[in-house]
Amino acid sequence: MTAPSHRPVLKLRTGITGFDAISNGGIPQGRTTLLARIQHAIDKVGASRVSIDSLGAIFGKFDNHHVVRGELLRISVTLKKTGVTSLMTVERNQEYGDIARHGIEEFVADNVIILRNVLEAESRRRTMEILKFRGTDHRKGEHPFSIVADGGIVGVPLSTVKLNHRSSHIRVSSGSNKLDTMCGGGFFRDSIVLISGATGTGKTLMATSFIGGAAENERSLFFAFEESRDQLFRNADGWGVDFKQMEEEGRLKVVCTYPETIGLEEHLIEMKKVITRFKPTRIAVDSLSALERGATPKSFREFVIGLTSFIKQQEIVGVFTSVTPTLMGGTSITEAHISTVTDTIILLRYVELFGEISRGIAVLKMRGSRHEKEIREFNIDHTGMHVGKPFRNITGILTGNPQYHQIPESERLQEMFEDV
Amino acid sequence: MKLFIAGRSPRSDSAVENLRQILAGSSEDDFELTVIDVLENPQLAEDDFILATPTLIKVAPTPIRRIIGDLSDRTSLLRGLDIRENALPGEHTTT
Numbered sequence: 449m450t451a452p453s454h455r456p457v458l459k460l461r462t463g464i465t466g467f468d469a470i471s472n473g474g475i476p477q478g479r480t481t482l483l484a485r486i487q488h489a490i491d492k493v494g495a496s497r498v499s500i501d502s503l504g505a506i507f508g509k510f511d512n513h514h515v516v517r518g519e520l521l522r523i524s525v526t527l528k529k530t531g532v533t534s535l536m537t538v539e540r541n542q543e544y545g546d547i548a549r550h551g552i553e554e555f556v557a558d559n560v561i562i563l564r565n566v567l568e569a570e571s572r573r574r575t576m577e578i579l580k581f582r583g584t585d586h587r588k589g590e591h592p593f594s595i596v597a598d599g600g601i602v603g604v605p606l607s608t609v610k611l612n613h614r615s616s617h618i619r620v621s622s623g624s625n626k627l628d629t630m631c632g633g634g635f636f637r638d639s640i641v642l643i644s645g646a647t648g649t650g651k652t653l654m655a656t657s658f659i660g661g662a663a664e665n666e667r668s669l670f671f672a673f674e675e676s677r678d679q680l681f682r683n684a685d686g687w688g689v690d691f692k693q694m695e696e697e698g699r700l701k702v703v704c705t706y707p708e709t710i711g712l713e714e715h716l717i718e719m720k721k722v723i724t725r726f727k728p729t730r731i732a733v734d735s736l737s738a739l740e741r742g743a744t745p746k747s748f749r750e751f752v753i754g755l756t757s758f759i760k761q762q763e764i765v766g767v768f769t770s771v772t773p774t775l776m777g778g779t780s781i782t783e784a785h786i787s788t789v790t791d792t793i794i795l796l797r798y799v800e801l802f803g804e805i806s807r808g809i810a811v812l813k814m815r816g817s818r819h820e821k822e823i824r825e826f827n828i829d830h831t832g833m834h835v836g837k838p839f840r841n842i843t844g845i846l847t848g849n850p851q852y853h854q855i856p857e858s859e860r861l862q863e864m865f866e867d868v
Numbered sequence: 869m870k871l872f873i874a875g876r877s878p879r880s881d882s883a884v885e886n887l888r889q890i891l892a893g894s895s896e897d898d899f900e901l902t903v904i905d906v907l908e909n910p911q912l913a914e915d916d917f918i919l920a921t922p923t924l925i926k927v928a929p930t931p932i933r934r935i936i937g938d939l940s941d942r943t944s945l946l947r948g949l950d951i952r953e954n955a956l957p958g959e960h961t962t963t
Contacts, residue, residue, distance in 0.1 A: 480921070481872070481874045481906045481913055481918055481920060481921045482919055484910045484913065485906070485910050485914055485918075485919075487910070488911060489910075
């Protein structure tokens with residue numbers, strides 16, 4: 449056996465002002481097994497990057513916090529001196545609490561990134577937060593991310609999206625001539641259209657005829673979260689839109705997913721992937737309300753902003769549908785979140801008149817264009833949707849409390865001749 | 869047996885000393901002890917997955933045992949080495 453020789457205690461300068469002075473030149477130099485092994489490993493392969501995964505596994509056996517702290521400090525200072533970029537992982541006991549187990553890890557590191565996997569509304573949501581990043585600016589707060597099969601960690605930088613998408617004056621057909629007229633000539637090519645209505649008012653139909661209204665050279669993408677593929681194709685067929693043929697010609701792609709299968713962040717990543725690959729000119733999402741189920745308002749809002757800004761940047765028309773909870777009138781929570789990011793809002797409402805249910809359609813807003821203010825009758829038959837006459841003598845349709853007003857005979861006669 | 873230490877320190881010295889005391893009286897043929905300084909031979913520490921020192925590894929006879937610490941706890945050291953107390957020559961210790 450070889451007898452190890454006694455050496456003087458070498459000090460390692462930490463670079464922390466004041467500390468080096470009071471500790472007579474720094475902490476005792478790393479004469480520990482762990483450090484010796486790390487240095488040996490670096491020398492062996494000439495490493496410029498070092499990952500330690502994880503500190504918890506190394507220090508888990510140590511009860512003595514002082515030993516751990518000293519060792520951690522020694523390792524980080526030595527690694528810094530060696531000129532390698534190092535990444536260490538540590539476990540956390542709580543999602544929101546101490547940053548790391550020993551309460552010192554975050555101080556010895558130059559940069560700290562926190563990864564969270566929070567349970568929100570019975571679903572998991574991964575976020576990353578850059579807590580500190582010495583010497584440079586960074587975005588604060590939690591940012592959602594997801595782990596996908598062929599991409600690893602994919603960030604969803606929603607709050608970084610800038611409002612810089614181009615704007616065009618080119619209009620495209622909504623699939624209905626009357627609706628185009630109501631919108632002042634059709635939808636803008638890079639706009640987001642929200643169709644809001646109670647169940648059964650014809651939202652899916654409008655989305656379907658929007659796809660059906662695509663020109664020969666256009667490509668359409670249909671995201672269905674409520675109906676199965678077969679249902680969708682059958683219904684489209686019933687309204688005179690041949691999805692099957694469109695798909696065979698490569699002009700249409702239908703993506704049917706159950707909203708709850710994956711989180712909203714994953715949905716967004718998947719949808720972006722499909723959009724990038726298929727390069728559509730039209731996108732229909734049916735419906736946003738289905739996606740909203742089981743999501744927190746925050747993640748839903750982030751999802752909508754992320755999707756709309758992405759669609760707009762590609763100069764695609766997007767039609768989203770949203771369900772109102774009440775049959776008559778009313779707005780939904782969905783709308784409250786997304787109405788500001790949509791350019792056009794089309795309302796579909798039930799109108800109850802003399803014991804009969806009819807439907808009404810109105811263009812509530814249309815950015816950058818004149819549009820009709822009237823609420824028109826809206827019918828559905830085997831050839832699709834038909835926009836009819838305005839409701840002339842009724843008030844209170846939007847509030848869900850329609851009132852019929854008698855109109856003078858002269859006006860009624862005039863109206864009859866107008867329509868002929 | 870292999871004893872891993874990190875340089876000369878009071879802790880490693882006492883580990884060596886404690887081990888010698890326990891094995892005192894046995895003849896040199898009964899055991900084979902190698903003291904390894906991980907600061908000089910980090911590769912050997914890597915081969916044996918040593919994270920902390922002092923660590924004593926009993927390589928043979930099987931089972932392989934690892935004892936971490938300065939070996940001051942005589943009872944657990946003996947248990948770790950599979951040596952019965954009365955099998956050792958010399959003094960009887962009280963626990």
